[in-house]
Amino acid sequence: MSHPRSVVQPLWHDDGVSDPPANADARRTPLLHRHVAAGARIVSFAGWEMPVQYAGIREEHLAVRRTCGMFDVSHMGQVETAGPGATALLQRLLSNDVEAIPVGGAQYSVLCREDGGVLDDLFTYRLAADRYLTVTNAANHERDFAWFADHAEGFDATVEDTLERYAMIAVQGPLAREIVQAMADAPLPARFTVAQRVLAGRPVLVCGTGYTGEDGVELLCAPDDAGPLWDALAARGAAPCGLAARDTLRLEACYHLYGNDLSTQRNPIEAGLGWCVKEATGFIGADAVAAVRDAGPRQRLVPVTLSGPGIPRQGNPIVGGGEVTSGTLSPCLDIGIGLAYVPAARATPGSELQIDVRGKIRPAVVAQRPLYRKESDG
């Protein structure tokens, strides 16, 4: 067997864990030593040493679908925007209508360049009338923060890099809320809302969001509190899960992964994110995005399923134009699934495609999103 081909997953390298880090620049979450002690396989991801799997990807994936799993996502960054002009600044930066977020609310948006290219996709939480917390992707955090800071001039607002202030744990699955609620001093915030709570005696910002297609919460806490919280969650039955299961779960739910399905070379309309783009707010890139919306995009990002054996992978060409940007074997559906940019004329569900998987032409079909829907959603 040769080593896994780097073209398939360029960000993931098996390099184990050493103490001190073999790479002096490697970043570590406060939970790393717990992951190692639990037997997790550690990889480098966006400059962080992260657990890619514990018991096994399939087992972790199914724990989230059936009971409850938890993920160390402390590599994700945060930017706090505060002050009387915070709303106006974010309205200028983010694609969605920031003014429409109620205090205690959460909203998804993208960050665009002038040409409409996507710099990142983000959740923003309105903590107070004039105070917001925006969660960034690890690989984009420094660029995002610089973008925020560079555009803050002229606004009565401060922009602060708060990555070091928070550890982050995602607790996801049908039992996630029950498990976290049993540790909490007050009712948990509903989906797409946020509230400060005390969990197991520690202050935690509880967010009703996630990246798995299941109900659950994301917990932001002080780095020193992350270990005890992780242990308390484990004791109540939350299964530790790695980045690999996080990826298969989000792909079944058809959530975008920046760097795969989104990039500065793609605009939010072709990525299928027109719903979170409100050009009327005048955000940076609004004109470019409006032009694409009016003219119709050349390609569209769609979920695809293979009709026979095989697994589509990032970079596989679509015969006739387009390419796969994410692909895996779906642990729930047991077929090859993916997200792919295809010519707009062939983007309707049911359209038949052929995917060139390393020289083998494999028939596929454009599917409805999400690829996996939990039963309670009908």
Place this chain on the structure above:
Amino acid sequence: MADASYPEELLYHPEHDWVRIDGDVATFGITWYAQDALGEVVFFDPPDVGTTVTKDGSYAEVESVKAVSDVIAPLSGEIVEVNVALADKPEAINEDPYGAGWMVKVRLSDVSEKDALLAHGAYTATLT
């Protein structure tokens, strides 16, 4: 998943493939180390019977959730049988890499090529 094991009666290729030779026909598979490095195998794409394989060349692909790997032929010859059961049960490669997880049987074109392979001790010494 089974514990680490490397049967003494097999021959090994440094790319973590094993060979069981029976006359002029050999059975190929990947070692415990290879399946562990790969993680849960979810797809094995076998070659066609009749295909010629060349020592040190790739003859098939094996896929885990996260990765695709080429499978290297430890010896040269013509494929006379493939393990069709792996289509429905690729996890056999993890669970029983030297038994139910075998991949192909090959009629060897040059049995003496085996002299270049590693015996049990020499192979396991490469893993430390």
